[in-house]
Amino acid sequence: MTTKPLRLGVNVDHVATVRNARGGPGPDPVRAALLAIDAGADGITAHLREDRRHINDADMARLKEAISKPLNFEMAATEQMLDIAVATAPHAVCLVPEKRTERTTEGGLDVVGQHDYLLPYVDQLTREGVRVSLFIEPSTEAIDAAVSIKAPVVELHTGAWCHAVEVGDIGRAEAEFARVAEAAAYGAALGLEIHAGHGLDYATARRVSALPQIVELNIGHFLIGEAIFVGLAEAIRRMREAMEQGRALAF
Numbered sequence: 001m002t003t004k005p006l007r008l009g010v011n012v013d014h015v016a017t018v019r020n021a022r023g024g025p026g027p028d029p030v031r032a033a034l035l036a037i038d039a040g041a042d043g044i045t046a047h048l049r050e051d052r053r054h055i056n057d058a059d060m061a062r063l064k065e066a067i068s069k070p071l072n073f074e075m076a077a078t079e080q081m082l083d084i085a086v087a088t089a090p091h092a093v094c095l096v097p098e099k100r101t102e103r104t105t106e107g108g109l110d111v112v113g114q115h116d117y118l119l120p121y122v123d124q125l126t127r128e129g130v131r132v133s134l135f136i137e138p139s140t141e142a143i144d145a146a147v148s149i150k151a152p153v154v155e156l157h158t159g160a161w162c163h164a165v166e167v168g169d170i171g172r173a174e175a176e177f178a179r180v181a182e183a184a185a186y187g188a189a190l191g192l193e194i195h196a197g198h199g200l201d202y203a204t205a206r207r208v209s210a211l212p213q214i215v216e217l218n219i220g221h222f223l224i225g226e227a228i229f230v231g232l233a234e235a236i237r238r239m240r241e242a243m244e245q246g247r248a249l250a251f
């Protein structure tokens, strides 16, 4: 099997989180996106939450206008978000689940239970020329449902695995990583493009990069946090290095 290139999408949400802490114009997520691209990002990801806790509508429009690399617009499947996405015309939309009270995206979309609800969103965005991905749990059921909905891409939620690594629960971490690995292989065999993201740091990005079916990682919170200590460009350089080290182990 020839290993495919692995792209890095840099998520700039949490630049906006810091900006919004003071309500002024900076730090500007668009400036961060431009710097990220200069530093080697293959694309920019931003999540326009329904509560606008970080990225806002103007950020999304400015990102589309300013960046030279693909914009991956993360959003809940709602009528309002669909209208904004169609008007923005990003390269890609990633449909994600959202709860107002959650601290971050806690799990994957309920693709099985919401199959008929999600279908017209995927259909309309696809007709608009937008590449649609579904942010899902690494499970065969979710993948089967994604295929049935005709989504061309899935992003496997790596949060449970990364959390288990973070708290040192090795048994749980290995079980969660096995779920990600199995889902990646299963989805790719069914013709889906496989992405992964949530909670990744250098070590977990290195490991997940060894899964040959994965072609894109979306990483935000860790990179923006690291930027405080080493600068965003250096954090992205180190992340790319980790991804390349992992990729070299792919078979």
Ligand SMILES: CC(=O)[C@@H](O)[C@H](O)COP(=O)(O)O
Pocket (backbone or CB within 6 Å): 011, 013, 046, 047, 049, 074, 096, 103, 104, 105, 135, 197, 198, 220
């Ligand atoms: C869907 C997803 O994983 C990202 O959008 C990312 O987690 C950053 O946004 P939140 O931290 O607001 O979930």
Ligand SMILES: NCC(=O)COP(=O)(O)O
Pocket (backbone or CB within 6 Å): 011, 045, 155, 196, 197, 198, 199, 200, 218, 219, 220, 221, 222
């Ligand atoms: N879809 C995952 C993403 O965009 C970034 O997640 P995180 O690295 O901020 O947890």
